[in-house]
Amino acid sequence: MISVKNLSYSYPKSKVEAVKEITFDVQEGEIFGFLGPSGAGKSTTQKLLIKLLQGYRGEVDVLKRPLGKWNGDYFANIGVGFELPNHYLKLTGEENLKLFASFYPTVAYKPIELLRMVELEEHAKKPVESYSKGMKMRLNFVRALMHNPSLLFLDEPTSGLDPGYARMIKDIIIDLKKRGKTIFLTTHNMHDADELCDRVAFMVDGELKLIGSPRELKLQNGKRRVKVETHDEGKLVAHEFEINGLAQNAEFIRCISSPNLQSIHSCEESLEEVFLRTTGKSLKVSG
Ligand SMILES: Nc1ncnc2c1ncn2[C@@H]1O[C@H](COP(=O)(O)OP(=O)(O)OP(=O)(O)O)[C@@H](O)[C@H]1O
Numbered sequence: 653m654i655s656v657k658n659l660s661y662s663y664p665k666s667k668v669e670a671v672k673e674i675t676f677d678v679q680e681g682e683i684f685g686f687l688g689p690s691g692a693g694k695s696t697t698q699k700l701l702i703k704l705l706q707g708y709r710g711e712v713d714v715l716k717r718p719l720g721k722w723n724g725d726y727f728a729n730i731g732v733g734f735e736l737p738n739h740y741l742k743l744t745g746e747e748n749l750k751l752f753a754s755f756y757p758t759v760a761y762k763p764i765e766l767l768r769m770v771e772l773e774e775h776a777k778k779p780v781e782s783y784s785k786g787m788k789m790r791l792n793f794v795r796a797l798m799h800n801p802s803l804l805f806l807d808e809p810t811s812g813l814d815p816g817y818a819r820m821i822k823d824i825i826i827d828l829k830k831r832g833k834t835i836f837l838t839t840h841n842m843h844d845a846d847e848l849c850d851r852v853a854f855m856v857d858g859e860l861k862l863i864g865s866p867r868e869l870k871l872q873n874g875k876r877r878v879k880v881e882t883h884d885e886g887k888l889v890a891h892e893f894e895i896n897g898l899a900q901n902a903e904f905i906r907c908i909s910s911p912n913l914q915s916i917h918s919c920e921e922s923l924e925e926v927f928l929r930t931t932g933k934s935l936k937v938s939g
């Protein structure tokens with residue numbers, strides 16, 4: 653669905669490249685996560701892929717066509733959720749969606765159906781300037797879905813949402829994948845990336861450092877060990893065991909049979925730890 657080869661870009665007047673020689677592919681039907689700390693170049697990459705920024709070096713094909721060959725009809729084929737909502741503040745939520753619907757040859761959902769999807773129905777007739785940040789984000793998100801595109805670009809879709817609404821958006825994203833959509837998801841929330849993405853790309857300082865499935869990345873360098881915690885004589889005691897031979901390990905069996913057993917964890921790396929080890933940079937975890 654997306655093929656990128658040696659893509660580089662510098663903002664006008666900027667001496668440093670925001671995106672440096674990046675190469676990756678996104679397969680049909682996958683959720684591909686772009687993960688990296690603030691300033692890494694994630695949004696810049698999305699903006700290049702949606703033709704919002706021009707003047708890049710490298711090759712980009714989207715939906716089997718070089719980006720340069722796409723014209724105005726590109727936007728009927730892709731859905732875009734921007735990092736920062738850009739609504740008409742004096743218009744209501746419903747009017748905003750009607751206005752954006754008028755830009756497409758056909759739309760799949762009525763504005764009120766989209767608003768219902770993200771629990772904004774009762775706010776349909778209120779001006780967007782009266783919406784909270786989270787409400788604006790939810791409106792921004794459904795705007796990307798109205799024409800039922802096969803390819804979606806979502807830049808930080810859960811940022812600024814409380815855990816309940818973040819869950820709602822993630823469930824909609826999972827449902828979109830089930831319906832065969834391809835999703836390019838930008839985030840610096842590694843929990844979201846871990847949960848949602850088939851593959852993630854780690855980006856730091858404009859460069860792609862690593863691409864892989866979250867599961868593979870976490871298992872590759874993790875310790876094949878299990879950590880067991882027990883409460884012995886008022887103190888919490890941690891024990892570690894090799895995964896191999898656990899069923900025959902008498903000490904492990906004693907620990908897990910104990911009435912004082914507190915917790916059991918396997919010791920694979922978290923995606924955050926993989927990121928830190930690979931890039932030397934920390935991902936700031938955000939809601
Ligand atoms: N309009 C612009 N003009 C000049 N430089 C820019 C512009 N937008 C972004 N940059 C620079 O490009 C680099 C990448 O920014 P980008 O917005 O792509 O990062 P990001 O990974 O999306 O970060 P965040 O997680 O904070 O959204 C940064 O150094 C940033 O300062």
Ligand SMILES: [Mg+2]
Nearest residue numbers: 694695696735
């Ligand atoms: Mg960004």
